[in-house]
Amino acid sequence: MTKPKLAVWKFASCDGCQLSILDCEDELLAVADAVEIAYFPEATRSVVSGPYDISLVEGSVTTPHDIQRIQRIRKGSKVLITIGACATAGGIQALRNYKNVKEFTAAVYARPEYIDTLDKSTPISDHVFVDFELRGCPVNKYQLVEVLSAFLNGRKPNTPAYSVCIECKRRGNICVMVSQGTPCLGPVTHAGCGALCPAYNRGCYGCFGPMETPNTASLTNEWTQHLGVSSPDVMRAFRSYNAYAESFRKEAQNHDNG
Amino acid sequence: MTTFLLEREDFPALLKTLTDAGYQVIAPTVREGAIVYDEIESIAELPIGYHDEQEAAFYRLHPTKDKALFSYVVGPQSWKRFLHPPEVRLWQAKRVEGGMEIVPNTQAVPRYAFVGVRACELHAIAIQDKIFMQGEFVDPIYQARREAALIVAVNCGVAGGTCFCASMHTGPQVTSGFDLALTEVLEDGRHYFVVEVGSDTGKELWKDVPHRKAKPEEAAAAQHIIEHTAAHMGRELDIDGLPEIITRKIESPRWETIAQTCLACANCTMVCPTCFCNTIEDVTDLTGGSAERIRKWDSCFTMDFSYIHGGSVRYSTKARYRQWLTHKLATWVEQFGTLGCVGCGRCITWCPVAIDITAEAAAIRQSDDGKGK
Numbered sequence A: 001m002t003k004p005k006l007a008v009w010k011f012a013s014c015d016g017c018q019l020s021i022l023d024c025e026d027e028l029l030a031v032a033d034a035v036e037i038a039y040f041p042e043a044t045r046s047v048v049s050g051p052y053d054i055s056l057v058e059g060s061v062t063t064p065h066d067i068q069r070i071q072r073i074r075k076g077s078k079v080l081i082t083i084g085a086c087a088t089a090g091g092i093q094a095l096r097n098y099k100n101v102k103e104f105t106a107a108v109y110a111r112p113e114y115i116d117t118l119d120k121s122t123p124i125s126d127h128v129f130v131d132f133e134l135r136g137c138p139v140n141k142y143q144l145v146e147v148l149s150a151f152l153n154g155r156k157p158n159t160p161a162y163s164v165c166i167e168c169k170r171r172g173n174i175c176v177m178v179s180q181g182t183p184c185l186g187p188v189t190h191a192g193c194g195a196l197c198p199a200y201n202r203g204c205y206g207c208f209g210p211m212e213t214p215n216t217a218s219l220t221n222e223w224t225q226h227l228g229v230s231s232p233d234v235m236r237a238f239r240s241y242n243a244y245a246e247s248f249r250k251e252a253q254n255h256d257n258g
Numbered sequence B: 001m002t003t004f005l006l007e008r009e010d011f012p013a014l015l016k017t018l019t020d021a022g023y024q025v026i027a028p029t030v031r032e033g034a035i036v037y038d039e040i041e042s043i044a045e046l047p048i049g050y051h052d053e054q055e056a057a058f059y060r061l062h063p064t065k066d067k068a069l070f071s072y073v074v075g076p077q078s079w080k081r082f083l084h085p086p087e088v089r090l091w092q093a094k095r096v097e098g099g100m101e102i103v104p105n106t107q108a109v110p111r112y113a114f115v116g117v118r119a120c121e122l123h124a125i126a127i128q129d130k131i132f133m134q135g136e137f138v139d140p141i142y143q144a145r146r147e148a149a150l151i152v153a154v155n156c157g158v159a160g161g162t163c164f165c166a167s168m169h170t171g172p173q174v175t176s177g178f179d180l181a182l183t184e185v186l187e188d189g190r191h192y193f194v195v196e197v198g199s200d201t202g203k204e205l206w207k208d209v210p211h212r213k214a215k216p217e218e219a220a221a222a223q224h225i226i227e228h229t230a231a232h233m234g235r236e237l238d239i240d241g242l243p244e245i246i247t248r249k250i251e252s253p254r255w256e257t258i259a260q261t262c263l264a265c266a267n268c269t270m271v272c273p274t275c276f277c278n279t280i281e282d283v284t285d286l287t288g289g290s291a292e293r294i295r296k297w298d299s300c301f302t303m304d305f306s307y308i309h310g311g312s313v314r315y316s317t318k319a320r321y322r323q324w325l326t327h328k329l330a331t332w333v334e335q336f337g338t339l340g341c342v343g344c345g346r347c348i349t350w351c352p353v354a355i356d357i358t359a360e361a362a363a364i365r366q367s368d369d370g371k372g373k
C-alpha cells in the first residue's frame, strides 16, 4: 500500500505552526511512518511532486502571488487543511486591514515601489475551499496530530468549538476573572489550548479565535463596568492574533474611537 | 443523639486515623487565591484562618482573626471532581489479526476520605448517587469510587454570600449521608469540634481518635452556630410550586433577556455539583492500530450537546440557558424525584457575568399569572 502524500505549505506567517509539527517529536516519527512527507521545506529539502493527499497550509494571503499560489495548491491537493490563526483568520498581520498599507511600506522599506502587496491579510478560506480549519496561535501539537489521525482514518477530528472555560474548569484552574478581576477572553474563545494561560494565572489572549457562539458584547460589558478595563484596551484585546475573525473584528470596531 | 467532643489539638489524630486506615485524605486547601479540594498530608494544609468573600462573579480570600479550620464555604470545585472525574478513559482497543481486541481499564480505584464536606454537597452527592447508581444503567467508575469513599462532613459555621441551602432544605446542617460530622466551635478561648457518628465505618474509625462525650452546653453551642448560619444565608430561592411555574413560563420573554447576558461559556454547569453531563470522544492513533474512548465533562451550553443530524436543536443561547434552568429547577424532578439544585451558590459566584439563578427563578415566578407565556 502506498502511503498518503503530505505537503506543508507556507504563506504569510511566522513559521510557528510548522514548528509545532516539528515539535511533535515522539509523534513525528509516527507521522513520518504513516505518511510520505512529500513537501515540507521547513523540515526537508527533498521534494516529491504532487498531487498530494493532504496539504497543510500555514499563513495568510497577503500578495497577488499568494492568490495564484493557493489556487495551484488547492488544485493539487485532495484535502486542504489550514493551520493556525494566520491561515484561518488572517493572523496578527491582519492589523494592516485597519490601516493604510502604503504608509507601512513607505515607513519600512527604502524602495517601497518594489513591494507588491495587498491591502488586506486574509484567511485561506477567503480564496479557496478549505476542508478543515485548525485554530491556534500557534496550533496545539496534540490537536494537529489528532486532525491528521482523523483524516488518515476517515473520522471526525475532536476539536470542539466551545469555550476555553470548559477546558479551564476541567483542568481545575481557578478562574482569574472571578478570583482576581483579571480580564479573560476565555468565555468567547474557541477551546484547544487546554486553558494554558489561566493555568499560569493569566487571562486568555484569544489565540484560538472566536468560539462557536461568542457573546463578546456581554463579556466586554463586564470588563468595562466591573473590571475597570478601558474601551481602547478592549479594542486592543480583540485586535490581536485573530483581529480579522468576524466577531472579534466587530467587537474591536465597537470600541474603536479613533 | 449522642454527640462527642474532639479538641482542636486532637484534630491531627483524626487525619492520622484516616491515613492509617488506608484512605487518601482529600480536603480543602488554598491554591491560587481560592479554596480547592486536593490531597493533604497535614492539618497545616487546611485553609487555616481564611474566609471567602463571595458574590455574583466575585470571589476573594481574606485572612480571619482566629485560627478556625473551616470558616469559609464552598469553592469552585466540588467532590464531583473525584467521584465523576472531568476526563477519564473508558477503554482502549487494539487492532489484531483478523479483528480487534478491547483492552479494559485496569486503573486502581482510589480510596478517598473526603474531609470538610458540607450539607449542600452531601445532598449533591446523594443526587449523583441516584443518577449514576440507580436503575438499569450503573456507572462503574462512579460506583467504585463512591463505594470506597469515606465522608467527614462539616456543619457550616458561616454562610457564603451566594449560599441559599436553607431555602432548598439542603443545609446548613448535615442530616444524613456522612460517616462523621463535625461542628467547629471557637468560644471563650476554647477551640473544639462537636462530632456526630453517622455510620458503622465512622464508628470504627472514631474509636481510634481521642475524644469524650460532649457536654450539653457544648452541643448547644454547636447547634446555636448552625442556626445562626441558617439565618444568615446570602440568598434565597422560593421553590414553592416552582417546577410548575417554570414549565408554564417556557415562552417567557425573560429567557431572551438573560440570553443577552449569558456567554454560553458553561462555567455554571462545570462548577455545579449535580450536573452530570458528559461527552464521548473516540480517538485513533495515526496508523489506526489502536483507539481509545475518552469521557469528558460536557454541558448543555455547547452546540454539540444538542447536535442531531442536520444541526443543533438548541441553537440559540436562549434555548440553552432555558434548558439549564428548567432542568435544574423543574424537569429534574420528573427525572430523578428531586430538584437538581442544592443551593451551593457556585454557579452564581463563578459565572463570569454574574448571572444569578435565584434572581432568574424569581423573575420567572414574578412574571407568572397562572397562565402560559
Ligand code: SF4
Pocket: A164, A165, A166, A168, A169, A173, A174, A175, A176, A177, A178, A184, A185, A186, A187, A195, A198, A203, A204, B267, B352
Ligand atoms: S479563567 Fe478565563 S477561561 Fe478560565 S473559566 Fe475564567 S474566564 Fe473562563
Ligand code: SF4
Pocket: B268, B271, B272, B273, B274, B328, B340, B341, B342, B343, B344, B345, B346, B347, B348, B357
Ligand atoms: S444550580 Fe447553582 S446553586 Fe444549584 S447546585 Fe448547581 S451550582 Fe449550586
Ligand code: SF4
Pocket: B269, B274, B275, B276, B277, B298, B299, B300, B301, B323, B324, B325, B327, B328
Ligand atoms: S443542566 Fe445541563 S449540564 Fe447540567 S445536568 Fe442538566 S443538561 Fe446536563
Ligand code: SF4
Pocket: B261, B262, B263, B264, B265, B266, B267, B268, B269, B301, B350, B351, B352, B353, B354, B355
Ligand atoms: S449563566 Fe453564566 S456561567 Fe452559565 S453559561 Fe451563562 S454566562 Fe456562562
